Amino acid sequence: MKNTIGREIPEDIIWYDEVINYSAPFSKEPVGRKIAPLLKQVKPNESKVVSSLEELIKKVGLKDGMTISFHHHFRNGDYILNNVIDTIAKMGLKDITIVPSSLSTIHESLVEHIKNGVITGIHTSGIRGRLAEEISNGLMEKPIVIRSHGGRARAIEAGEIKIDVAFLGAPSCDPYGNSRGKGENTICGSLGYSKVDAAYADQVVIITDDLVPYPNCPASISQTNVDYVIKVDAIGNPSGIASGATRFTKNPKELLIAQYASKLIVNSPYFKDGFSFQTGSGGSSLAVTRFLKEEMKDKNIKARFALGGITKPMVEMHEEGFIEQLFDVQSFDLVACESIIKNPNHHEIDASFYANPHNKGCIANQLDVVILSALEIDTNFHVNVITGSDGIIRGASGGHSDTAAASKLSIIVAPLIRGRIPTVVDQVNTIITPGETVDVLVTDRGIAINPRRKDLLEIFKNTDLPIFTIEELKEKAEKVVGKGRPIEYLERVVGIVEYRDGSIIDVIKQVK
Amino acid sequence: MNENKNIETILRAREKRYFYQKQLVKEYKKTLVALKLNIPGPKKDGELYREIFNNGLKLLKVSLNKAKIKMIFKEIWNKSTGSEAFIIVDTDAIKTKKICTEIEETDGLGRIYDFDVMDALGNSISRESIGKEQRKCFLCDKYVWVCSRTRAHSIDEMLTFIEKTAKAYFIKNKREEIKWQ
Numbered sequence: 213m214k215n216t217i218g219r220e221i222p223e224d225i226i227w228y229d230e231v232i233n234y235s236a237p238f239s240k241e242p243v244g245r246k247i248a249p250l251l252k253q254v255k256p257n258e259s260k261v262v263s264s265l266e267e268l269i270k271k272v273g274l275k276d277g278m279t280i281s282f283h284h285h286f287r288n289g290d291y292i293l294n295n296v297i298d299t300i301a302k303m304g305l306k307d308i309t310i311v312p313s314s315l316s317t318i319h320e321s322l323v324e325h326i327k328n329g330v331i332t333g334i335h336t337s338g339i340r341g342r343l344a345e346e347i348s349n350g351l352m353e354k355p356i357v358i359r360s361h362g363g364r365a366r367a368i369e370a371g372e373i374k375i376d377v378a379f380l381g382a383p384s385c386d387p388y389g390n391s392r393g394k395g396e397n398t399i400c401g402s403l404g405y406s407k408v409d410a411a412y413a414d415q416v417v418i419i420t421d422d423l424v425p426y427p428n429c430p431a432s433i434s435q436t437n438v439d440y441v442i443k444v445d446a447i448g449n450p451s452g453i454a455s456g457a458t459r460f461t462k463n464p465k466e467l468l469i470a471q472y473a474s475k476l477i478v479n480s481p482y483f484k485d486g487f488s489f490q491t492g493s494g495g496s497s498l499a500v501t502r503f504l505k506e507e508m509k510d511k512n513i514k515a516r517f518a519l520g521g522i523t524k525p526m527v528e529m530h531e532e533g534f535i536e537q538l539f540d541v542q543s544f545d546l547v548a549c550e551s552i553i554k555n556p557n558h559h560e561i562d563a564s565f566y567a568n569p570h571n572k573g574c575i576a577n578q579l580d581v582v583i584l585s586a587l588e589i590d591t592n593f594h595v596n597v598i599t600g601s602d603g604i605i606r607g608a609s610g611g612h613s614d615t616a617a618a619s620k621l622s623i624i625v626a627p628l629i630r631g632r633i634p635t636v637v638d639q640v641n642t643i644i645t646p647g648e649t650v651d652v653l654v655t656d657r658g659i660a661i662n663p664r665r666k667d668l669l670e671i672f673k674n675t676d677l678p679i680f681t682i683e684e685l686k687e688k689a690e691k692v693v694g695k696g697r698p699i700e701y702l703e704r705v706v707g708i709v710e711y712r713d714g715s716i717i718d719v720i721k722q723v724k
Numbered sequence: 725m726n727e728n729k730n731i732e733t734i735l736r737a738r739e740k741r742y743f744y745q746k747q748l749v750k751e752y753k754k755t756l757v758a759l760k761l762n763i764p765g766p767k768k769d770g771e772l773y774r775e776i777f778n779n780g781l782k783l784l785k786v787s788l789n790k791a792k793i794k795m796i797f798k799e800i801w802n803k804s805t806g807s808e809a810f811i812i813v814d815t816d817a818i819k820t821k822k823i824c825t826e827i828e829e830t831d832g833l834g835r836i837y838d839f840d841v842m843d844a845l846g847n848s849i850s851r852e853s854i855g856k857e858q859r860k861c862f863l864c865d866k867y868v869w870v871c872s873r874t875r876a877h878s879i880d881e882m883l884t885f886i887e888k889t890a891k892a893y894f895i896k897n898k899r900e901e902i903k904w905q
Contacts, residue, residue, distance in 0.1 A: 213798045223785070223795070230778050235799045243802070244771045715800075 217594065217646055219718045225708055226354050227333075234717035237617045237649050242570040247371035250414050252439070260441045261387050261423075265299040268442050272415045274300065277307045278376040279333070281413060283406035284314035285381070285393070285542065289452020292381040292419050294321055295444070301330045309333030311373050313364060313405035313563070314608055317341030318452065326351055335373060337361060338598075338608020347706055348604040350722040356707045358598060358644075358720075361541070362567025362574060362614035363712040365408045369564060369571065372714065378413035380406045380433065381447045385420035389438025390431035393543070393560075394553055395422030398450050401543025401552045402522075403432035407562035410437040421447045432560055454546045460502060460525075461495035465656045469625050470499030473583060473654045475677055478507045480668070482580040482621050485513050489581040490520040490615055493544045496625040497583045501525040508534050519566070519579055520611065522548040522558070530558060539575055541566040541611075567614035569712050576611070576618035584612055586626040586653075588640040591682050593647030593662050595624060596640035598709065601633045603641050603699035603723045605707060613645040614712050621651050621668075628655040633696060634689035636660075636682060641699060642709060643718040653682060660685050700724040730766035730805075737805040748810055749846045752797060755817040757824060758840040759784065759809040762862075763886065765879040768806035776890050777807040780827070780837040787823045788813060817843035821854050828859070832893045835862050836886055862886070 215221050215233035225231050232240065254260070262268045274280070282293045293312060298321075300308060306329050314337040315322075323346050325331045335357040339347065347356055359367060367373045382403065384395030393401045398421070410416050410433045418433065423443040427435075461467060473496065477483050489504070491497045502525060508514065515535045518526050522540040524547035529535045531551075538558040543549045552558045567576045587607060588596040595616075600606045616622040626635045635655065651668065653660045660682035661668045672679055680688075700723070707720030741758070749756050759780055761773060781800075788795060797812035813820055824839035831837070841849040851858060861871040862885050871877060 213795045215797075216799055221798075223798075230781070232800045232802070233798050235801060240800075240802045241769070241804055243769060243774055 215716070217592070217643065217717070219643060221716050221719060222705060225716070227357055227708065232715045234646070234711045234715040237646065238569075238713075240713040240715050242370065244370075246369045247374075247412060249412055249437070259387065260389055260438065262440050262442045265296065265442065265444070266303060268417060268440055269299060269303060271440060272377045272417065274305060274377060276305055279309040279311060279374060281375045281378045281409045282310065282312035283380055283403070283409065284312060284316065285400040285403055285405065286398075286448040286453045288316040288318050289449035290316065290318055290381070291446055291448045292379060293319055296379045296419075297322065297325050297330065301325055301328065306330055307332045309335070311335040311375060313361070314338040314610075315340065315343065319343055323351065335359065335364075337364060337610055339605055340607070344605040348599075348720070348723050350702070350704060350706060352706065355705050355719070358609050358707055358709045360567065360609045360613045360644075360712045361405065361563050361611045362569055362576065363609075363710055363714070365562070365564035365566070365568040366570045366712065367710075367714060368408050368412050369568065370714070375409055375413035377415045377417060378406070378409035379417050379419060380409060382418050382420045382433065383447070384422040384424050384428055385418045385441055386424050386426040386428035386435075387441055388426055389416075389418050389433065389435040389441055390426070390428040391418050391420070391433040391438075392428055392430075393432055393549065395420065395424075397421050397446065398448055398453055399546065399549045400453050401549030402540045402560045404541035404561055404566065405563050407433060408564055410434075415439045417442065419444055419447060421445060454543065454549050461499055463495055465627050466495040467499055468656045469496040469627065469654055470503055472659055472677060473500045473623055473625050474503035474507060476623065476652060476654060476659065476672070477504065477581055477621070479675060480581070480621055480671070483507075483513065486516045487513070487580045488515055488517045488519065488578060489583070490518065490579055490619070491526070491583045492585060493521055493523055494585045494625070497585060498523060498525055500583050500625070501529070505529055505534055519575060520615075522552070524548060527551040527555075527558070530555065539566075567611050567618065567712070569614070569617075574614075574618065576615050579615060579619040581621045581623065582615040582619040583623050583625055584616060584645075586624045586635065588635055588637055589624055589626065589650070589653055590637050590640045590647070591686055593650040593653070593682065594640050594643045595645040595647075595650060596642045597644050599642040599720060601641070601696060603701060603721075605720060609644050609709070613649065616645045617649040617712065622649060623652045623654055624650055625654045628657040628685060628689050629693055632693050634686070634693055636686040636689050637696065638686070642720055644709060646711075646717065653685070655685060657688055658685055734766070734768070734805050737803065741808060745810065745840075745842055746846050748797070748812060749842050749844060752812045753844050754796065755813050755815060755820050755844060756842040757784065757811045757813060757820055758842070759811075760806055760838050760840075761836050762838045763806060763836070764882045769802075769804050772887060772890055774802070774807055775894065776833055776836055777809075779833060781809055783827050783831055784811070784824070784839070787827060791815075791819070791823060793820070817841050817849045818854060821849040821851075825851060825854065825856055833890060835860070836890070
């Protein structure tokens, strides 16, 4: 059955009692109450510390068919997920659903555990590498579910994802469960995604390699939410968790895109004292931050806050007084990790505060400008950040659709052509972010404003910026590299793309 | 009461619904079924109402499947003015209206469902055109329009009836499901 943006959605999907098709960004209103965590008694002399993973898994009573969660703050340096799943497999458990906040290439050993029937369900924001390829080729019986960061927080609070046990890695933790993003061996900064799991899972386990004396405060995860604590040799590879510093791009294409984007922001009605913005960690996106800073210096404008995955350039702007406050759900580099600990106005926020559409107002709603990337964008401004031009899963939903819908000005930055493949196409392979929430596309060969934004079209009518229609940009790309051949898919659905409100916006099919 | 506060929103939703239905029919040139609930008063959304709505939707799907009718498009609005579904089906409007009326008349919650069928030209199909009587009131045996015009029953009376009927219905359904297993 088709949804309002023309995507064919199956009538029955195993994970849903009632499949609700996507219809519009804010058309699905919630009803009811949040789910509540379990009551529990911990007596004065009881210890939460457990000595081995096997003992821990027995203690939490993990059984076949249960759902467990993880966070992705350790990115590609994460040891926790693999270690826990290896142990579960050794203990003979089967049919486990995992709901990590995201997955990286380091998690490719999951392929074997899926083949052996240990893992039968995956809900995540992103998925990459061999695991993603195998899933695109039909590895799993049940389709994976892709959610945005805000959508995941919403689904957990609404009880749509019921977490039996949350296995949360923490760089440091005391014997009572108070956990922080910095420890003796590793540092990850914000623990924003895991805060939601800690608050709503039936049981919460902290895995650390730095067990410190009580109390380890101020804590990201509080003792009142933690059932057990375990010390292991290593929770992750520090160099995979956070790179030294996010570097500026030297790629001329990316610099040109950044220049256009920052010019666009500066000439928009949103660029004024007290504005707010979010930029990602991609090359052009980071460069926008640098160009913006120069403009802010010139015009004596300060930002009230910056949001998102926080990077070194943002921290510098904060420390130099250009950004009053930083709101950080995920610290992208070491500079950001250190900053969140030392700078009092660099705040750690959870994923619900960040972007959940069904709490009493997320911070994304207060955002003026967001810069986002795209693998593909089509002439309806629908954006794909999950499947490559070959139809294979290789990305993440992240906060893309959340911030696009919630912000006042959403700007997509992307090169017009990548390799020999056009970025602007007739129809994207997979829709993560609906076109009605995207305002502007900035490429190295020109800018396209969404015709829905008549106000912006009017403002930029007479500027020196190279403004085109999106069809014109598409034709420009096709002139250089020709039209792409459509991908051949099989009928079988391997992935479900849930919009932030829980409706189904698209599906990913098995590649031929 | 907040009766008048919501009236404008409800009227606006009604207007929006009508134009949207016309637009869908124009786009697909096929029969449209719209489902909403008959809930009197200003409060038209809540957990129980959503459960009733989903049940109506489920019954519609089952009936369409049984008749081997394909659904081409589906959209659901979950709004404070009440949930609504818009479904484009690949069959003629009279047949569809008969299926919907059958649900309205046989299911325990039938009087709460409100199925609206439009043909490919955008004309609403009335119950009379398939040889059925007009709909009766929840509480008595008079026609709906008679009771609503004379305000024969209070809103509270009707809401209490809906709540009681629905709760009893779902409890019974669950019991039957358990028996089945």
